[in-house]
Amino acid sequence: MDRRxxxxxxxxxxxxxxxxxxxxxxxxxxxxxxSVDVGLCLPATLIAQASAVxxxxxxxxxxxxxxxxxxxxxxxxxxxxxxxxATSTIVGHSERREDQGESDADVAAKALAARAAGxxxxxxxxxxxxxxxxGDAEAVVSRQLLASLPDGAAADWLAIAYEPIWAIGxxxxxxxxxxxxxxxxxxxxxxxxxxxxxxxxxxxxxGSMNGDNAAELxxxxxxxxxxxxxxxLTAAKFAPVIEAAG
Ligand code: PEP
Numbered sequence: 001m002d003r004r005x006x007x008x009x010x011x012x013x014x015x016x017x018x019x020x021x022x023x024x025x026x027x028x029x030x031x032x033x034x035s036v037d038v039g040l041c042l043p044a045t046l047i048a049q050a051s052a053v054x055x056x057x058x059x060x061x062x063x064x065x066x067x068x069x070x071x072x073x074x075x076x077x078x079x080x081x082x083x084x085x086a087t088s089t090i091v092g093h094s095e096r097r098e099d100q101g102e103s104d105a106d107v108a109a110k111a112l113a114a115r116a117a118g119x120x121x122x123x124x125x126x127x128x129x130x131x132x133x134x135g136d137a138e139a140v141v142s143r144q145l146l147a148s149l150p151d152g153a154a155a156d157w158l159a160i161a162y163e164p165i166w167a168i169g170x171x172x173x174x175x176x177x178x179x180x181x182x183x184x185x186x187x188x189x190x191x192x193x194x195x196x197x198x199x200x201x202x203x204x205x206x207g208s209m210n211g212d213n214a215a216e217l218x219x220x221x222x223x224x225x226x227x228x229x230x231x232x233l234t235a236a237k238f239a240p241v242i243e244a245a246g
Pocket of ligand 1: 010163167168169170206207208209227228229230231
């Protein structure tokens with residue numbers, strides 16, 4: 001199955017208006033690589049301004065609340081993000097699962113809320129180092145994926161990001177064989193729930209992806225792109241990752 005590559009930057013809690021020039025440069029680079037879908041998941045404070053300058057790169061959020069409105073101080077609904085200019089959002093990033101105690105059920109509810117507001121969704125899963133070392137990673141992450149998967153999951157609005165927690169921001173990545181085995185396992189797990197839709201669903205790799213390793217990672221059969229943190233913060237670092245996907 002021919003799946004378009006999807007490369008998404010996750011700026012986390014980085015970026016002020018002074019960095020909008022990087023957004024603009026990344027958007028221009030994306031325009032020159034039309035065979036790749038490119039996006040930037042930004043701090044919510046930048047979404048409106050970034051949407052005006054991001055060119056061919058779509059702008060996404062990093063999380064949304066599962067409710068439409070209400071007494072949830074400091075939270076943002078999916079409709080608020082859509083109104084600001086986001087067209088997608090990450091849900092279930094390991095930093096939120098860990099820092100905010102988000103459960104698999106929360107993640108599935110957030111994905112549904114995002115979809116209802118018209119956002120596309122990137123749903124993150126991944127194992128701890130202890131799980132990897134115990135030799136259980138594929139089974140554990142497959143279970144996490146199925147427990148986090150929203151009803152109606154389909155390739156036209158949902159992508160999965162496999163992000164080993166121990167690879168995020170550390171400069172370490174799994175072996176290529178381990179990445180291949182995990183992505184194949186996740187696609188097989190998806191097929192048990194959504195049948196042939198699993199063939200079209202993009203499964204991204206995330207965790208210390210950069211210009212040096214992106215080509216090799218994205219050449220793996222079931223790796224359909226990347227979710228990129230540190231190497232997405234400037235156009236100079238992100239451009240080689242986009243190029244590797246093209
Ligand atoms: C991430 O947190 O989504 C991520 C992949 O970060 P990094 O690329 O910096 O490891």
